[in-house]
Structure formats: structure tokens, C-alpha cells
Amino acid sequence: MKKHFAATRALDGLVLDIANGEVLALMGANGAGKSTLVNILSGALQADAGTLELAGQAYAPASPRDAARHGVVTVHQSTDRVGAAGQRVADVLLLDRFASGDGALFVSRRSIRKQALDVLAHTGFALDVDADFGDLGAADRQLVAIARAVAAQAKVLILDEPTASLSQAEAERLFAVLRDLKTRGIAILYISHRMADLQAIADRVVVLRGGVVAADFVRPVPFDAAVEAMIGRPLASARVAARPMADRVVLDLRGVRLLAHSPAFDLQVCRGEVVAITGHLGAGKSRLLRALFGLESLAAGSVELQGQPYAPRGPQEAIASGVGLAGEDRHRSSLLPAGWPGATVAGTIALPHLHRWFPRGWLRPSVERKVAQSAITRLGIRTRGPDAPMETLSGGNQQKVVLARWQSEPQHLMLLDEPFQGVDVGARADIIAALRADTQTATLIATSDPEEALEVADRIYVIQHHDLQPASEHGSAAVLV
Template identity: 60%
Template sequence: MSLLQAHGISRSFGSTRALQGASLSIDRGEIVALMGANGAGKSTLFKILSGVEQAVSGTITVDGVPFAPRSPADATQRGIVTVHQSTDVIGIPGLTVADALLLNRYVDGRSPFFLSARSVRAAARAVLDEAGFDLPLATDFADLGAAERQLVAIARAVADRASLLILDEPTASLSPQESKRLYDLLIGLKARGLAILYISHRIADLAALADRVEVLRGGRNAGSFARPVDFSAAIESMIGRPLASARPEAQAPSGKPILQLRCARLRPDSAPFDLEVHAGEVVAVTGVLGAGKSRLLAALFGLGRLANGEVDLDGRPYRPSGPRDAIRQGVAYAAEDRHRSSLIPRDWPGESVAATISLPHLPRWYPWNLILSTTERTKAEGAIARLGIKAAGPEASVWSLSGGNQQKTVLARWEVEPSRLLLLDEPFQGVDVGARADIIAAIRSHRERATLIATSDPEEAFEVADRVLLIDDHTLAPLDPSAAPFLESLAP
């Protein structure tokens, strides 16, 4: 008997049918990957399994017993624990790692009324020992990186006697080395009999881990693929069409460069480098986390400064005093974490698609501080049509959109007004294959601007760019697609 069996699961949100009779089964000691385009129903299905949403029809059983959780706490009590993509919800800044590991016990009253620092550390150490790994217990949770926060959540799940662990895009913010560490941990948990439902857009994740890949499309099951997985067939079943060649035809630079860096240093002790990006050219910078990709883009947008060197934009010295000055000079920027940097917080005024697109343009569109909703709506309607954003309309909450459509909305922000230089940091993070193709097409459709992209995934770099550069220790060098040793070192 399977640990979990779900049959005929359906769920609608207004007129949108998120799931239409979807089914899923998972055995103990099995890693099942859930694959599907943004909006295919993956998030809705795992939210139903974790008690965040409820199905309107269908049945779910755990060990043959009916399972219909009304909250995440209900699901956890039955051994179904979810680790969400956003690691911010795992702990609380100001608490130590030891506190974060015991947070569930504090909430449900399982911990003693009186606690000492020694007893907290001892209990937290026992949690880590059971999970089989180590973390710095005295460190403030806020100082942990994304990978260590994931480990906190997984350790808590093991301590809570989870029988099924649901992971939502766990490697989205991890380096290849951190991803490999997570793979090893999950394979070890699988060997101990834990069932794992793994949701990811990254083929490397699925190839490394999945015993079976289940594909959703339009809220329905579209295919099931056992190991060794034929990922070409899986992707075609996911998007409902043959997968076109991903590599774009490279554009040869023409005319004068839009962006020029000469003898640039990202840090005082790093080697200098030169860089030119021409109109119509897409240049990607790839390398491991911490190598300097984000620092370079942030400096070009006025969020920091180069340690040394000269920068020209359209042949004129470029020294932005800040983001507003950069935007005024024709430079656009989408940072790595769209949830923190590009989207207005959920339930705040102005978290609609239209307001998200218009935000950086308000001083120019409305010099007298009188916001005209008709202007916002018209601009947003055009962007929705051009980029294929799947939204109920311009006034829809951007938080109601799938990850790929959120990213399209962020890109649309810089499509509604002309720019000379577009800076994109990890633009495909949490974006499925179909949406990624739409975003690549939008990026490459503008021949009047230069585009500089930072990505830690070399496959993505070669997929989108005319030219790919390697960043290592905060300096740049050309990278050829045949540079197999480097690519292998980046691959988890």
C-alpha cells in the first residue's frame, strides 16, 4: 500500500480551475518529483496536501486512512510536513538556530515551561543528531544563508516524525555546492524510509533525485516517467508541444557599445577587467554564488560602487548617484529575489499587476503626484498582451500569479518604457521551461538596448545570451560552451 494516495483532486478559485481530477501516489522511501508549467496546479496540489487549501472533490488517504487536513498543523500531526520556497518563514530573526529548531515545540506546548540555555542547546543538538547533520546553534537565525535555513526546516520535519516531506523549489536560492549537499541529505533520508515529494523546475535536481516524475498540465495528469527519466518527453508533456532548440542565434555586436567598463574592479583586491555590451546584444555573466555577479549589477544600478575603474553609458561617463538617477539615465534593473525587491508586499495598497509595473515610473508619469488609474491600466494591458502574462486583468493581485507570471510582470515593468541598459539578476529563478522561453523571447526582442544578465546556471546563460562571461573572484573572463571542466564544476 502506498503511503499517500490522492485520486481525482479538484480545486477552483472563482472561474479558474486550478486542479481538474489530478491524482498522485507516493511510497515510503521514494522521491517523486512534481513537474509542470507555472499555473499547472503544482502549488495548489501541495497546498491541499499540506492543509493550506482544501479540495472540492476527490479523495486522499495516508496509510489507507482518509486524510483531509484543515491546516498545516493538521497535516503535520499526520506526518505530512512542507518546506516552502521562501525560507523567511522557517524562523524568526533575533532567535538563535537552536530556538528555530525547537520552534514547533514552543508553539504547540511540547517544551517545558521553564527553559535554560543549556537545555535548549541540548534539545536542539538532539534534533540535529536525529537528522544527521550539524548547524551553528548559537548563530542568529537571521544570519543563516538560504541553504542552512532549508536544513533547519528539514531537521524540524525529521524531529516531528514526518513520513512525507514536501519540498517546494528547495534549490532556487542555493549554489551548486549547496544543492549537492541537499541532494546527499535527501538521499540519506530516503534510505531511512522517508517519502519525499519534490517540486522543482530544475532538471538537474530531478535527474539527481527523482525515482519518478509526475507531470501536471492544466490541472490534470499529463504523464508519468520512471527513472531513468526521459526529460525531453517529460518537458514536452509539460508544455504540450515539442521543445524547440533553446540556443538563440548569436547577434554580432554592431556600432558603438552602450555600456563600457575599463579597468573595473569590484573589490580593491580583485583583478581589473574590461567589459563592453552593444545595442541588441545579450551578455550573460555566470559563476558560483559570491563570485561578484550581483555586486556588478548592483553597482551599475547605483546600489553600490565599483572599487575602481571607468564606466561609460552611450559614450558618456556614467556615475549614478542611486537607483532613481540610474533609471533617469535609461538603466533598468530586476534584482535576484523578486519577492523582496520587486513586488509590493501582499495585501498592501498597490500590489496589483498594474501598480507593480508602474512603480518605478511614477515620478515621470505623474509629476504632480496625481496617479491616473487609466494610464496604469492601459500600460499594463499592453504589457500583459505582449509578454503573455496569465492574469485576470491589470487589477489582479500580483501575488495571485504563478512564479513565472510574477517574473514576467517584473520584466514588463522595464518593457513599458524604453531603456538603454537592462540588468537582470537570476531572471529565471523559480520559472518553468515554458515561461522561461517567453521571457527569453522578450529579452531578445529589443534590438535598441543592451542587456546584461547574471545567473549561477551556465545552462541558462548559454540558453539566453549572445556571449557568456565567467566571473571568478570578482573578475570577468570569456567563457566558451566547450569549457566542460568549468561547467562540470558548477553542475551539482
């Protein structure tokens, strides 16, 4: 299989097979060819050369809908196109059925609700079918997308970082569903870089590099060898050495309560320090970061930034105070929709700074491009240039652009919510290096993956039921094991 984009060889003679009832995990650094392969399999792209076979028959899907008709269903990392605000979960679950014309001509709300409940019962997911899809968090939207794909009776199911937004309990339920699908002979192509996922579900792990298969491992997977095959060098997995704290406290929380009934806690983050908060989904990590960015309110307590009282009434005040936030779902919180003016690398970086860079309202694209080109060089962003649309970048490179947005202006405090979601280990290493090289900014990270916290942080806190404790106290370290 071959696919070129101008002078770039995305796939360069790739040979790959997957058997019925097999979970094949696909790993690869940014630009290795994963997204191109998935787009070809799902009908979004056509290969330049090579052939595809599905169940022994020639397979050449002309579109994603055509691929789905053949039984190849893809659940993408972004769920923006799964459903929209105003749609009930029940309607989103049954959209494929309605679009195919297989359903009855006239259906009642009761019938739709019953069919949706049957879909969820089949997957084992606990979701409110009457809820508005637009009100769901990232994890629940991902569960809706997966449940809809399972209901489509796929022969080949492609999952792109499916556990990136899921709690451990939700991930275990997903793995149970996938094991059940295996027994029915469904082939599953599973894209992930999480060791826990590979250990839990993968029968084989194929590593792509430069558009070809660099390694093929069978269970049990030697993760270190897989990482080395992926990036061409060994990657230390041990925790980084903690640096001595600076004497300048940037963020000072005293007696903070996230909810009226939750325990009070203190937290200080110093200049040049990276502090990670880890814990299960819904424990309060995102709530804390959103409150510090002015998107929510704290129930109690005081906050100081640079020694001054800090209580932003919205993101604009937070940004003006030198606080930046990269939300957990970059597609919804940090990126403009594809095709919009400014939905480029340069435009994405410049967006929150426009009023400071261009106070008279006259935009100067050359200024935006200069800042973007500096970020591309500094962070190793793989793109054709500052004017490249964000939709053409891989997940890891998109996240680097989001980080570059806040590093393009001096910040007192950087808030990063699940910054490594959908990011391969190579890009993750680049992001970690950039964070730890910043000696002026205090950085607070929320991550549901303890291994990520161990990789990046000088200090780690564990949050449970909206109660924050240092990882070394009160038995909280057990959460990191």
C-alpha cells in the same frame, strides 16, 4: 481530486500517489495545478471534490499547522515566512518545536544553541546558528527552511524549487540529506524543472497539464519527453545563435575590481545584446549587478553608461539613468508584501515609475491598468487582470510581471539576477523570447545555471572568485560543462 476557482479548473480529476521512501518530482507549466495541489496537501486550501489518504488513513488537513501535525511539511520557494530580521538562526530552526509546546517551559540560550546545532548536524548543513536570519542570503535562508522541516520528522516532505538559490555544492548536500530521508521511509514530493535535479534525485517524474497527470516517467527520466508532455510541444535545448554585436556600447567597464584584492576585469555590453554571467554562489555575480544599480560600491575601476561616467549613489539614481534591476529573490526585492496597497499586477509594474508617470502625485489607476494590460498580452501573463493580487500568480507569471516593470519604460540597461529562479520551462521560453526581441536595451544576466546561460545569451562570461572571464578563455568553458 478537483479544485475550481470560478471558471478556472486548477485540478480536474487529478489522481496521484507517492510511496514511502520515494522521491516524486512534479513538473508542470504555469497554471498546470502544481501550486493548487501543494496548497491542498499542506492544508492551505480544501479540495472541491476527491479524497486524500495518508498511510492508509483519511487525511483532510484544515490548516498548514494541522498538516504538519499529521507529518506533512512543506518548504515553499519563498522563505519570507520562515523567519524574520532580528531572529537568530537557532531560534528559527526551533520555532516549530516551541510552537508545539513540546519543548521545556524554560530554556536557556545555551540549550537553544545546542538543539539548533544538533538539527544542523542531522542535515549536514553548515550554518551559523548565531547569525541574524535577516542577514542571510537567499541560499542560506532556504537551507534553514529545509533543516527546520527535516527536524519536524515529516512523513511527507514537500519541496518547492529547493535548489533555485543553492550552489552546486549546497545542492549536493541537500541531495545527500534527501537520500538519507528516503532510507527512513519518508515520501518526498519534489517540485523542480531543473534537469540536474531530476537526474540526481528523482525516482519518478509526474507531469501535470491542465490539472491532470499528462505523463508519468520512472528513472531514468527522458527529459525532452517530459518537457514536451508539460507544454504540449517540443522545446529546443540547444544554445541560441549569437547575434552580431551592435556598434553601440551601452555599458563599458574598465579595470573593475569587485573586492580590493580581486583581479581587475573589463566588460562591455551593447544595445540589443544579452550577456550572461555564470558561476557558483558567492563568486561575485550578484555583487556586480548590485553595484551597477547603486546598492554596493566597486573597489576599483571605471564604468560608463551610454559613453558617460556612471556611478549611481543609489537605486533612484540608477533608475533615473535608465537602469533597472530584477533581484535574485523577487519576493524580497521586487514584490510588495501581500495585502499592501499596490501589491497587484498593475501596482507592481508601476511602482518605480510613479514619480515620472504622476509628477503631481495624483495617481491614475486607469493609466497603470492600461500599461499592465499591454504587458499581460505581450508576455502571456496568466492572470485574471491588472488588479489581480501578485500573490495569486504562479512564480513564472510573477517573474514576467517583474520583467514587464522594466520594459514598461525605455531602459538603457536591464540587470537580471537569477531571472529563471522558480520559473518553469514554458515561462522561461516566453521570458527569453521577450529579452531577445528587445533590440534597444542592453541586458546583463547573472545565473548560476550554465544551461540557462546557453539558452538566453549572445555572449557568456564565467566568474570565479570575483574574477570575470569570457567562457571561451583560460579554461573557463569547463564551468559550463
